[in-house]
Structures are given as structure tokens and as C-alpha cells.
Amino acid sequence: MKVTVSATLAANEDIERRRRAGERVVNLAFGEAGLPVHPALRRRLIAASGSNGYGPVAGTPDLRAAAAGYWERRGLPTDPDLVVSGPGSKPLLYSLLLAIGGDVVLPMPSWVSYAAQADLVGSRPIMVPPPPGEGGAPDPDRVRSAVLHARAQGRTVGSVLVTLPDNPTGTLANQQTIRRLVQLAEELDLTIISDEIYRDLVHDPDAEPLSPATLAPERTVITTGLSKSLALGGWRIGVARLPDGAHDLRDRMLAVASEIWSSPSAPVQQAAAYAFTEPPELTERVAASRRLHGTVVQAVYERFTAAGAVAARPQGGFYVYPDFGPLRDRLGVATSSELAAVLLDRYGLGVLPGHAFGDEPGELRVRVATSLLYGETTEQRLSALNAPDPLVLPWIARALDHLAEALEHIATGGVPRRALNHASLIPTVAAS
Amino acid sequence: MKVTVSATLAANEDIERRRRAGERVVNLAFGEAGLPVHPALRRRLIAASGSNGYGPVAGTPDLRAAAAGYWERRGLPTDPDLVVSGPGSKPLLYSLLLAIGGDVVLPMPSWVSYAAQADLVGSRPIMVPPPPGEGGAPDPDRVRSAVLHARAQGRTVGSVLVTLPDNPTGTLANQQTIRRLVQLAEELDLTIISDEIYRDLVHDPDAEPLSPATLAPERTVITTGLSKSLALGGWRIGVARLPDGAHDLRDRMLAVASEIWSSPSAPVQQAAAYAFTEPPELTERVAASRRLHGTVVQAVYERFTAAGAVAARPQGGFYVYPDFGPLRDRLGVATSSELAAVLLDRYGLGVLPGHAFGDEPGELRVRVATSLLYGETTEQRLSALNAPDPLVLPWIARALDHLAEALEHIATGGVPRRALNHASLIPTVAAS
Numbered sequence: 001m002k003v004t005v006s007a008t009l010a011a012n013e014d015i016e017r018r019r020r021a022g023e024r025v026v027n028l029a030f031g032e033a034g035l036p037v038h039p040a041l042r043r044r045l046i047a048a049s050g051s052n053g054y055g056p057v058a059g060t061p062d063l064r065a066a067a068a069g070y071w072e073r074r075g076l077p078t079d080p081d082l083v084v085s086g087p088g089s090k091p092l093l094y095s096l097l098l099a100i101g102g103d104v105v106l107p108m109p110s111w112v113s114y115a116a117q118a119d120l121v122g123s124r125p126i127m128v129p130p131p132p133g134e135g136g137a138p139d140p141d142r143v144r145s146a147v148l149h150a151r152a153q154g155r156t157v158g159s160v161l162v163t164l165p166d167n168p169t170g171t172l173a174n175q176q177t178i179r180r181l182v183q184l185a186e187e188l189d190l191t192i193i194s195d196e197i198y199r200d201l202v203h204d205p206d207a208e209p210l211s212p213a214t215l216a217p218e219r220t221v222i223t224t225g226l227s228k229s230l231a232l233g234g235w236r237i238g239v240a241r242l243p244d245g246a247h248d249l250r251d252r253m254l255a256v257a258s259e260i261w262s263s264p265s266a267p268v269q270q271a272a273a274y275a276f277t278e279p280p281e282l283t284e285r286v287a288a289s290r291r292l293h294g295t296v297v298q299a300v301y302e303r304f305t306a307a308g309a310v311a312a313r314p315q316g317g318f319y320v321y322p323d324f325g326p327l328r329d330r331l332g333v334a335t336s337s338e339l340a341a342v343l344l345d346r347y348g349l350g351v352l353p354g355h356a357f358g359d360e361p362g363e364l365r366v367r368v369a370t371s372l373l374y375g376e377t378t379e380q381r382l383s384a385l386n387a388p389d390p391l392v393l394p395w396i397a398r399a400l401d402h403l404a405e406a407l408e409h410i411a412t413g414g415v416p417r418r419a420l421n422h423a424s425l426i427p428t429v430a431a432s
Numbered sequence: 433m434k435v436t437v438s439a440t441l442a443a444n445e446d447i448e449r450r451r452r453a454g455e456r457v458v459n460l461a462f463g464e465a466g467l468p469v470h471p472a473l474r475r476r477l478i479a480a481s482g483s484n485g486y487g488p489v490a491g492t493p494d495l496r497a498a499a500a501g502y503w504e505r506r507g508l509p510t511d512p513d514l515v516v517s518g519p520g521s522k523p524l525l526y527s528l529l530l531a532i533g534g535d536v537v538l539p540m541p542s543w544v545s546y547a548a549q550a551d552l553v554g555s556r557p558i559m560v561p562p563p564p565g566e567g568g569a570p571d572p573d574r575v576r577s578a579v580l581h582a583r584a585q586g587r588t589v590g591s592v593l594v595t596l597p598d599n600p601t602g603t604l605a606n607q608q609t610i611r612r613l614v615q616l617a618e619e620l621d622l623t624i625i626s627d628e629i630y631r632d633l634v635h636d637p638d639a640e641p642l643s644p645a646t647l648a649p650e651r652t653v654i655t656t657g658l659s660k661s662l663a664l665g666g667w668r669i670g671v672a673r674l675p676d677g678a679h680d681l682r683d684r685m686l687a688v689a690s691e692i693w694s695s696p697s698a699p700v701q702q703a704a705a706y707a708f709t710e711p712p713e714l715t716e717r718v719a720a721s722r723r724l725h726g727t728v729v730q731a732v733y734e735r736f737t738a739a740g741a742v743a744a745r746p747q748g749g750f751y752v753y754p755d756f757g758p759l760r761d762r763l764g765v766a767t768s769s770e771l772a773a774v775l776l777d778r779y780g781l782g783v784l785p786g787h788a789f790g791d792e793p794g795e796l797r798v799r800v801a802t803s804l805l806y807g808e809t810t811e812q813r814l815s816a817l818n819a820p821d822p823l824v825l826p827w828i829a830r831a832l833d834h835l836a837e838a839l840e841h842i843a844t845g846g847v848p849r850r851a852l853n854h855a856s857l858i859p860t861v862a863a864s
């Protein structure tokens with residue numbers, strides 16, 4: 001078995017170890033939303049603390065009805081019987097790969113766990129880059145040739161996956177790309193898996209992301225969860241919306257679910273059922289989170305590009321994906337893994353190498369997550385959430401200054417880590 | 433993919449559908465512990481309701497240290513670094529099958545999900561009956577020949593599994609059987625997976641179950657959880673104790689865990705960390721649960737044997753596994769599946785066919801779970817837990833009467849369901 005611990009989770013644990021050992025590290029590696037639980041959700045969890053039955057494998061009727069309503073408000077009429085919940089969208093994606101079968105076409109780069117899950121289920125990921133300047137959806141023209149090539153070799157290709165908006169690039173695939181990809185999925189008879197866990201964190205509140213499910217409801221699965229929009233990653237809850245009429249796929253998915261995880265935690269299901277009804281107190285929280293994520297990630301994006309790295313401007317979520325190619329000579333590194341190691345060891349910047357996301361090893365791209373900059377305490381994080389300008393909060397300003405200083409050193413010739421640490425007395429910012 | 437929804441979960445959902453449709457069914461199908469959450473655990477969950485970080489894949493240090501202490505109090509010194517938690521022991525078992533690799537030797541019959549999980553990971557279960565009159569551990573002599581036969585055919589056999597005490601038979605493997613099995617595992621170089629989730633529910637408080645980990649700590653994995661002893665099934669938490677020095681196995685297991693489920697729900701981990709310290713308020717609860725389970729399952733066992741079915745007397749947990757072979761002529765059924773259908777349709781008794789547990793289809797054995805007889809409300813269930821004689825509580829007495837009446841009808845010649853329902857005005861007892 002070639003799979004290793006999820007790169008994101010492993011990097012986070014490594015950074016935490018360094019912090020405990022006294023190193024100063026700005027944690028830009030981990031995609032945890034970095035914000036507190038909304039009190040209304042705590043109240044719902046508390047009210048459900050006596051709930052200890054397993055309940056239905058697919059999740060409680062309340063949760064499935066609420067999730068159906070969530071999608072209906074986004075223009076997608078949804079049968080609650082075709083909603084399946086799980087302890088995170090990660091296990092739902094795993095069960096989908098098992099239930100759909102065949103190889104899966106993935107964007108290159110894409111979230112670390114898609115390809116690793118494909119390996120685990122004995123499927124092969126077919127990595128296809130997005131159209132230039134985009135992220136999250138493989139280039140339809142290249143998908144066609146890749147699928148036809150794989151099929152000509154006797155392989156079964158069952159699905160194509162998109163991430164809207166994207167992790168790691170932070171970008172939103174063009175609507176035209178999605179339309180072409182949907183046409184192609186119809187032509188090639190592929191199920192589309194649309195991971196929309198960052199959908200409610202598209203920065204422009206007027207932007208209306210185009211889900212493939214709108215265009216091809218009969219062949220699109222949407223997965224989402226509350227880990228990002230409501231910062232409930234550690235609670236472990238996700239939901240999937242299966243294609244219209246896909247009762248066979250549902251049965252296969254529930255078969256897998258029943259043998260691997262049984263059901264999501266019952267108290268969490270009850271809180272999630274409330275969350276998916278989208279009461280104003282929670283939509284306001286999501287809106288505030290979206291503003292904060294957008295503000296900070298744009299500022300970070302600007303620090304990277306100011307220093308000479310190249311990146312697409314983030315459109316959603318809390319990631320930026322800078323390319324250090326133009327600074328290659330100054331860095332003296334040949335791969336993104338070496339780059340990430342140098343950024344961590346010399347500059348105290350914890351990021352993930354693009355290679356972990358399936359990018360070519362020699363491309364000097366790294367994924368930068370900005371959501372752990374909001375503070376180390378609930379108080380700091382709430383201040384960030386409510387600040388008219390979060391960038392002037394001292395702990396965020398110091399982290400940005402550390403980042404800018406490090407990048408400037410890189411742009412003008414690297415300095416050893418000790419000198420940097422000595423010069424910038426920044427606090428450690430990392431996952432709680 | 434041939435796997436279908438877990439037989440236990442599917443049966444429970446079927447029975448619930450029948451109840452909602454107005455049918456009277458005594459739910460003897462589902463292994464949910466049927467007792468309320470202890471208030472101390474609710475308080476811990478409530479206190480942790482703000483906890484939303486993913487945390488380490490293996491579980492928090494507190495949880496792992498507490499679980500290590502739990503095992504140490506059972507004579508098994510445990511390195512917290514070799515403890516891995518998961519959202520239930522079910523996903524831990526799944527990840528173990530993936531991480532150990534090869535085929536797995538299972539007792540026949542055994543819990544429905546072992547073989548189904550083996551199918552999912554592309555391994556083949558090798559079903560071996562226990563020594564006569566026992567359950568939960570495959571007969572060592574037959575294991576030897578089965579493994580040698582499989583290996584002679586080029587198969588890889590990686591592990592052998594025991595369930596102590598057993599589901600579905602409710603029995604505890606003899607210590608001599610365990611000793612012989614451990615010797616054999618050493619001889620054949622098999623990892624032993626010891627599912628001890630019912631360990632604290634052995635009815636005789638003086639009995640000291642012999643774990644294979646005591647005899648062969650270097651090759652035994654123990655899994656357990658809080659679903660049975662503390663009725664937290666719906667919360668989803670389990671822990672595994674890996675073999676001494678098995679850091680490679682740990683790494684492979686965490687790799688799987690990180691790609692499938694990330695970590696158990698954070699608030700649940702905190703409550704579980706408290707539970708595994710075994711404070712007196714919780715050991716008293718476990719003791720009261722053990723007494724209740726033992727009293728009711730013994731009473732149910734006696735109803736079955738009084739009617740002419742044959743069963744081993746349960747020694748732990750809340751299951752009995754009667755064999756209707758002696759009543760075959762009266763029943764007019766050829767398989768355990770037909771038997772279970774007749775018991776449900778004609779007599780309002782929801783049980784699971786032995787075939788679901790890997791038993792020969794033609795053997796007329798069914799698994800009877802008694803833990804949902806304690807009541808439908810928290811009040812009833814607490815009354816059952818605290819009653820000097822739970823069997824005289826009206827709702828338990830009525831269910832036992834219904835059962836005895838149905839079995840007497842079977843023993844003396846079947847009657848149609850309507851007549852029975854008309855004659856016995858029993859309440860519906862089922863999962864909440």
C-alpha cells in the first residue's frame with residue numbers, strides 16, 4: 001500500500017511539533033477554517049447531547065431534509081432520499097469512488113486526498129491540468145483525449161471530479177469550462193463529482209458559482225459539508241446530493257457507508273440539521289467568514305506577487321497557490337518539496353508543496369492556506385471576524401509582516417533562518 | 433461490488449418502517465445498547481462543544497493516554513503512541529484490514545461487518561467454525577488447515593480475528609482455545625485482531641477474559657469502543673491498541689485513516705477521554721448495564737430453550753443465538769433467512785438470520801439482540817437500569833410474554849400473525 005498520511009494533516013502535525021519544540025512557524029499549511037463554533041451550533045449540540053442512537057445510515061430525516069432545502073435555495077430541487085450524510089465529506093468522497101467504480105479524472109493540481117483515496121480503492125487517478133489560468137476543473141479537451149486513451153488501454157473510467165471553488169488554487173472554474181466539461185461527461189458517460197465544500201466562501205457575494213448539477217442533474221454528485229463555511233471541521237459532518245434518480249448509486253454508497261462508518265455522530269447530525277436550514281444568525285456568520293477569508297487571502301496573495309511569485313488571484317476560500325518559478329535561481333531549489341522545506345526551515349513559513357496536490361515535482365508551486373492567521377484564541381478569532389479591517393489587528397499584521405519580510409529576503413537573496421527570527425518578533429500562529 | 437447495506441443496520445431500518453406503518457414488532461435485531469447517555473458524559477460533551485479543530489489523526493493525546501490507562505488496568509501495559517482512535521471501532525477494523533493486508537480468518541458465524549469489510553478491501557474472508565459449543569474464536573486446528581490450504585493456493589493470509597465475548601453467539605471463547613489460537617498465529621505468522629468491544633459486559637463480574645494480547649502482545653491488535661459498555665453507539669468513537677512496537681502498522685493505519693475519516697468528532701473525543709479514565713460514576717454505570725444485559729438476555733435465552741430451540745447460554749453482552757433445528761418440521765422453513773422472515777411476518781419478532789453472520793444458510797439459527805427491550809423512553813430505560821428485578825417491569829415483562837407466547841405457538845404449531853397480535857396487546861419495543 002503506497003498511501004501515506006494525508007499530506008495536509010501530516011504537515012500540520014509536523015508544524016505543531018516544531019512549535020512545541022520552540023520554533024517560530026507561521027502555519028500556512030493547513031486548511032482548517034480557523035474560526036470559532038457559532039454559539040447557536042453549540043446550543044444545538046448541547047441540546048442533542050443525550051442522542052446516542054445510531055439512526056439511519058444515510059443520516060436523520062431532519063438532516064437530509066435540511067440539506068435538500070440548502071440545495072433548493074441554490075436552484076437545485078433535491079429529493080431528501082437522495083441525500084447521504086457522512087462524518088465529513090472526505091468519507092463520502094471515498095464511498096463514492098468505491099460505489100461508482102472505475103478510474104477517476106482529477107484536476108491537476110487538486111486536493112491531496114482525491115488521488116490518495118483512488119489509490120486506496122484500487123482505482124487510478126487520471127490527472128488532467130485545468131485550462132490555463134483556471135483551477136478546479138480539468139481542461140475538457142484534454143479530458144477527452146485522456147479518457148479515450150485510458151479506455152483504449154482497456155481501463156474503465158467512471159467519473160470526473162471538479163472542486164468549485166478550488167483547493168489548492170483558490171480559483172473558480174469558468175462557467176464555459178464547466179459547460180464544456182458537462183457536455184464531455186455526457187458524451188463519455190462519466191459521473192461528475194462536484195466538491196463544493198467552499199461554495200459558500202466565494203468572495204464576491206454576487207457571484208453565482210455554476211454547479212455541474214444545474215446542467216446535468218442526472219449525472220452529477222455534489223458533496224459539501226460544514227467544515228469550511230461554518231468552521232466545523234473537527235465535528236466531522238458532510239452531505240452528498242446524488243444525481244436525480246440515482247437510487248442504485250445510493251444503495252451502493254449506503255452499503256459502503258454501513259460497513260465503514262455506520263452514521264455520523266448523532267449530536268453533530270442534529271446541529272448540522274439546524275445549520276443547513278440556514279437561519280439568519282448562521283448566514284450572517286458565513287458572510288462574515290467569507291469577508292474575512294477574502295480580505296486576508298487577498299492580502300497574502302499580494303505579498304507573494306509583490307515579491308515576484310506568480311499566482312492567480314483567489315476567488316473563493318482561503319488558499320493561494322503561488323509559483324516561485326521566477327525566483328528559482330535565487331532559491332536554489334529544484335522541486336516544490338525542496339521549496340516547501342526551505343520555506344519552513346529557513347523562513348518559518350509552513351506551506352505544502354504543489355507536488356502533494358499532484359503537480360509536477362519540478363514546478364515551484366506551493367499551497368498557502370491563510371485561515372490560521374486569524375489568531376490562536378477564540379477571542380482573537382472573533383475579533384478578526386468582526387473587525388472592519390482585520391489586516392490591522394496586531395497578530396494578523398505581524399504575520400503578514402513576517403511573510404512580507406521573508407518573501408523580500410527571498411526576492412533579494414535568502415538569509416538564514418536565525419537572522420530572520422531575530423529580526424521579527426512575531427507570535428506563533430497555528431492551529432489550536 | 434457485491435456488498436450490501438450492513439445486515440444489522442438494514443434490518444433495523446426495515447423494522448422501524450414496519451413500526452411506522454403500524455405493525456407490532458419486537459425489535460430483537462439490532463445491537464444498539466438501548467440505554468441513555470450517562471450525565472457525566474453529556475457534561476463532557478457539552479464542555480467540549482466549542483472544540484472544532486481536526487486535531488491529530490490518531491486522536492488527541494488525552495484520549496490516547498486515557499485508553500492506554502484503560503488497558504493497563506486490564507494487565508496490558510500500553511504505549512499511548514500505539515493507540516489509534518476512530519469514529520467507531522468499525523472504521524478502525526476496516527483500516528486494519530487495509531493496513532495488514534492479505535486474507536483474514538474469521539469465526540463462523542461472526543459479526544456481519546467483518547466479512548463485508550474484507551470484501552470491500554479486496555481481501556477474502558476465510559470462515560472457520562469455532563470449537564463445538566464455543567463462539568467468537570475459530571477452531572485452531574481448523575484454522576491451521578484452512579490457512580495452509582489457502583497458502584498452498586497462492587493466497588496471502590495476514591490475520592485471524594476473534595470477538596471476545598462474541599457477537600452473535602454471546603459466548604466467551606475458552607482460554608484454552610485462545611492459547612492454542614495464539615500459538616497457531618505465531619506458527620503461521622498471523623496478526624491477531626481481537627475485537628473486545630463487549631469485554632466489559634461479560635456477565636460474571638469475576639470472570640477475567642483472556643485477551644490474545646496478554647499472550648502475544650507483539651502480534652495482537654485490540655479494538656474496542658464505547659458503543660456497548662456506555663451505550664454511545666450513535667456518538668461514534670472507538671480505539672485500537674496496536675501490537676508492541678508496531679509503528680509500521682500504525683503508520684499504514686494512520687495513512688488510511690487520514691484519507692478516509694481524518695479524526696473522530698472532537699467533542700466526542702473529549703468525552704471519550706474522560707470515559708476511558710473509568711471514574712467511579714462510569715464504572716458503576718457499566719456494572720449496572722452489565723447486570724441488566726445479563727438478566728434480560730438470560731431470561732430470553734430461557735424462553736427460547738423452553739420452547740425447544742437449542743442455544744449456548746450467553747456469557748457476555750446482550751445476544752443469544754438460538755438454533756431452531758429441532759423445530760424445523762413445525763416451521764416449514766429451509767433456511768435461516770426464511771426463518772427470520774417467518775418470525776417477523778407471522779410472530780412480530782425481528783431477528784437476524786444466522787446466514788448474515790456467515791453461518792450455513794440451511795442452519796436454522798438466528799441472532800437475537802435483547803438490548804432494545806429496556807424501553808422506548810429514557811425514563812423506562814433508567815428504570816430498567818436501576819430495577820432490582822428488571823424482568824417485572826411491565827414493558828419488559830410484556831415483551832418477554834409476547835416472545836414466550838410466540839415461541840409456544842411455534843413449538844405447538846404455528847399460528848398466523850393476526851391471531852397473535854389480537855391475543856397479546858403488547859407495546860412496540862424498538863430502537864429509539
